[in-house]
Amino acid sequence: MITCYLRYIIDPYKVKEFEHYAKLWIPLVNQYGGTHLGYFLPHEGASDVAVALFNFPSLAAYEVYRTHSAKDPQCIAAYEYAVDTRCIISYERSFMRPVSVGTNVVTTTTTTRDSSLPVGSAFDTKGDKPVNPRGRFNSSFRGNRNRPSGD
Numbered sequence: 001m002i003t004c005y006l007r008y009i010i011d012p013y014k015v016k017e018f019e020h021y022a023k024l025w026i027p028l029v030n031q032y033g034g035t036h037l038g039y040f041l042p043h044e045g046a047s048d049v050a051v052a053l054f055n056f057p058s059l060a061a062y063e064v065y066r067t068h069s070a071k072d073p074q075c076i077a078a079y080e081y082a083v084d085t086r087c088i089i090s091y092e093r094s095f096m097r098p099v100s101v102g103t104n105v106v107t108t109t110t111t112t113r114d115s116s117l118p119v120g121s122a123f124d125t126k127g128d129k130p131v132n133p134r135g136r137f138n139s140s141f142r143g144n145r146n147r148p149s150g151d
Contacts, residue, residue, distance in 0.1 A: 009089040012047040017087035024078035032065040
């Protein structure tokens, strides 16, 4: 299992718009095989940082979700809502693995190259080590209208 951690920089004057956007994405992630753990909005501290967490069984399952969400009318509409309202300034995506509690053993998921993924994908692997070990993207939300990324 992998957990996707999304850290958003949002417009602090458009928290309500971002909250609406978040509520649109939660059922969409779940619909495509993920388990959405929620969005977390600013409360104390920085007023422009929000976080989302969701799980997928593997990076390959996440890539299937990304492929399908890029074509899904509801996902596209949710993405366009964020673009139109300009509530998201940027985001950063990281992938985490869970640590097992009580056994002092770290649970890992070895990811191998899925032939259905495009070569050069951030999830392309060599043996058991990711090509991009940080699994991280710095993206400008406004600049990429090609595919939904709200996850």
